[in-house]
Amino acid sequence: MISVLILTRNEQRDLPACLSSVSWSDDIHVFDSHSTDNTVEIAKAAGTHIHTRPFDDYATHRNAALTTLPFKHQWVFILDADERPTPELSREMQQLALAAPDQTAAFRVRRRDFLFDTWLKHAQISPFYIRLVRPERARYTRAINEVLEIDGPVAELSYPLDHYPFSKGIARWVEKHNLYSTMEAELIVRNQGLQNPSFITALRDPDFHTRRLHQKAIFYRLPGRPLIKWLYMVFFRGAILDGAAGLTYATLQAFYEYLIVLKTKELRSGGA
Numbered sequence: 001m002i003s004v005l006i007l008t009r010n011e012q013r014d015l016p017a018c019l020s021s022v023s024w025s026d027d028i029h030v031f032d033s034h035s036t037d038n039t040v041e042i043a044k045a046a047g048t049h050i051h052t053r054p055f056d057d058y059a060t061h062r063n064a065a066l067t068t069l070p071f072k073h074q075w076v077f078i079l080d081a082d083e084r085p086t087p088e089l090s091r092e093m094q095q096l097a098l099a100a101p102d103q104t105a106a107f108r109v110r111r112r113d114f115l116f117d118t119w120l121k122h123a124q125i126s127p128f129y130i131r132l133v134r135p136e137r138a139r140y141t142r143a144i145n146e147v148l149e150i151d152g153p154v155a156e157l158s159y160p161l162d163h164y165p166f167s168k169g170i171a172r173w174v175e176k177h178n179l180y181s182t183m184e185a186e187l188i189v190r191n192q193g194l195q196n197p198s199f200i201t202a203l204r205d206p207d208f209h210t211r212r213l214h215q216k217a218i219f220y221r222l223p224g225r226p227l228i229k230w231l232y233m234v235f236f237r238g239a240i241l242d243g244a245a246g247l248t249y250a251t252l253q254a255f256y257e258y259l260i261v262l263k264t265k266e267l268r269s270g271g272a
Helices: 015-021 039-045 057-067 085-098 171-187 199-204 207-220 225-236 239-268
Strands: 002-008 026-034 048-052 073-078 083-085 105-114 128-133 138-141 149-150 155-156 162-163
Touching: 002 015, 002 057, 015 039, 015 171, 026 039, 026 057, 048 199, 057 138, 073 083, 073 085, 083 085, 085 105, 105 171, 105 239, 128 149, 199 207, 199 239, 207 225, 225 239
Parallel strands: 002 026, 002 073, 026 048, 105 155, 105 162
Antiparallel strands: 073 128, 083 162, 105 128, 138 149
16 A cells, blocks of 8 residues: 655665565565665565666655656655654554545655664754655655655654664764765755745745745855854754753754855865
8 A cells, every 4th residue: 555665875784674664565666876785685685676776866866766666556655774664653654545535645754863872852953754655746856955845735644753864873974964065065056045035934834844945045044054053953952952962963963064164165266
């Protein structure tokens, strides 16, 4: 009743547990970007459908998966290799997929990010994600930190999706966000972000993702962004309540923001 889509590149560490968490599905698709480790072999051994495509950017790559893969079911659960649906979420999705009215286009889930075995309950800025979709009514935009646009009403799921972004270690997280910061800086310099953000929309729009899109565009216009982000996460969001894990995560996020600032300045000055 639900197909599963997992995007991978060199995910031999995380993929086995990810596949185990969705073993209830009879239609699992691994969309791989030419992994050089044992990712494909692990996926084959698990009996999944394997597809390969060179990675270009996040929105284009994800749209290619949604529009070209031969999903068996009308609902698709979109998953990264370092994510795990809880058993309660898995049961809830299967029940709601059967009962959902035709006008419902997608379901939103709360994701729980973990660091040092601690749920970043307060530090996590964006806890809500649309992950269960009718693929013909879903489309990604934005090359990095992509946004999933849905054609139709979005319902809510009650149980969480667990995410382990540091499962490969701090060094791998920094490596990934070094790439992300480059892509973000290029988007800013090319003016490919939201051009006319609204404060009213950023604060009051009923859709969480619309608010975040406008908040992000406004945030990129502020001076001193890395410090603002750290203070916002630690004191306004309450990352300090998550202990050492929360403070570490806020500091890493501020560092990531500083990389974006530096790389944007570098690109605008004609540097690398």
